[in-house]
Amino acid sequence: xxxxxxxxxxxxxxxxxxxxxxxxxxxxxxxxxxxxxxxxxxxxxxxxxxxxxxxxxxxxxxxxxxxxxxxxxxxxxxxxxxxxxxxxxxxxxxxxxxxxxxxxxxxxxxxxxxxxxxxxxxxxxxxxxxxxxxxxxxxxxxxxxxxxxxxxxxxxxxxxxxxxxxxxxxxxxxxxxxxxxxxxxxxxxxxxxxxxxxxxxxxxxxxxxxxxxxxxxxxxxxxxxxxxxxxxxxxxxxxxxxxxxxxxxxxxxxx
Numbered sequence: 001x002x003x004x005x006x007x008x009x010x011x012x013x014x015x016x017x018x019x020x021x022x023x024x025x026x027x028x029x030x031x032x033x034x035x036x037x038x039x040x041x042x043x044x045x046x047x048x049x050x051x052x053x054x055x056x057x058x059x060x061x062x063x064x065x066x067x068x069x070x071x072x073x074x075x076x077x078x079x080x081x082x083x084x085x086x087x088x089x090x091x092x093x094x095x096x097x098x099x100x101x102x103x104x105x106x107x108x109x110x111x112x113x114x115x116x117x118x119x120x121x122x123x124x125x126x127x128x129x130x131x132x133x134x135x136x137x138x139x140x141x142x143x144x145x146x147x148x149x150x151x152x153x154x155x156x157x158x159x160x161x162x163x164x165x166x167x168x169x170x171x172x173x174x175x176x177x178x179x180x181x182x183x184x185x186x187x188x189x190x191x192x193x194x195x196x197x198x199x200x201x202x203x204x205x206x207x208x209x210x211x212x213x214x215x216x217x218x219x220x221x222x223x224x225x226x227x228x229x230x231x232x233x234x235x236x237x238x239x240x241x242x243x244x245x246x247x248x249x250x251x252x253x254x255x
Contacts, residue, residue, distance in 0.1 A: 001118045005058035007107045008100075012054075015103055016046045022095050028161075029088035037082065042092075045075050049096060053129055057104070057122045064132050072133055073140045080144045085158040087172065089141060090134055097130040160229040163188075163238060182227065185240040193235040 008015065020038055023030040030038065052068045055061070079089055104122050108115040159176040167173050168184050177184045227238040 001060055001122055002058045004104060004107055004115065004118050004122060005054045008103055009054050011103075012047070012050060015100070016043060016050050019046050019050075019096050019099050022099055023092050026095055027088050027091050029084050030092065033084075041078070041082070045072075046096065048072075048075065049093075049133070050100070053100060053126065056129060057125050060121060060125065062125050062128045064129050069132065069136050073136055076137050077140055077144050080141055083157075085161065086138065086141050087158060087162070089137060093130060093134050093137065097126050101126050156227055157229045160227045160236065160238060163227065164190075164236070183240060187240070189239045191237040191239065193237075 020030075020043055023042065024033075024038070025031070030042070033042070048071060052064070052071075056064065076089070101123055104126070105119050108119045110116065156176075159173060159182070162168070162170065162173040162176070163184070168186075174184065229236055
């Protein structure tokens with residue numbers, strides 16, 4: 001295991017950057033992030049995670065150390081402030097661990113049984129590390145939300161993405177809905193607004209539009225709450241419609 005870990009350590013920077021590229025391919029939040037954020041903050045965390053994981057593989061240490069856990073907690077406490085949704089953060093760690101295990105498998109020689117056995121043992125280290133780190137990252141994120149003034153907007157963004165993706169029944173979605181006091185109903189009306197302006201003014205205009213749309217709809221809805229967010233350059237609003245007639249009525253009454 002030590003030998004395999006050292007082979008990967010020789011490609012430490014390459015593997016870290018490959019992982020960042022995978023984040024961008026698989027996760028919307030990272031695909032939409034700035035180069036500065038990815039090259040700075042995200043790459044730093046990935047390097048630390050990779051170094052720690054290789055240390056644990058080299059020493060056959062299954063359980064992450066308290067120091068490693070504390071380092072992740074410190075580094076990732078910023079994510080709620082940076083607009084990264086919790087599911088995206090959890091997804092990133094799964095991508096990281098899957099890619100590292102693939103790299104570990106690829107560097108082992110099929111002709112050497114002891115190396116193949118080391119890959120299996122290394123996989124156990126990676127799985128345990130992944131489980132513990134995702135657990136800590138999730139709790140750190142939720143704890144940090146309590147101290148963020150805009151926590152409702154962050155949770156709301158995550159909830160809107162989950163509902164639109166058809167994950168209304170998942171435990172995480174139900175938890176976020178409880179936090180926001182939103183009734184998750186099977187019938188909804190979706191309103192999409194676009195800002196026909198130059199790219200330079202678009203972000204500010206969309207934020208203003210989202211705020212105005214939310215306030216207007218909350219005044220008009222008799223029950224439940226509207227979810228309003230910005231997705232891929234558009235203002236998206238999800239309104240509950242518990243009765244068939246509610247959809248057309250609310251649609252006519254929109255601002």
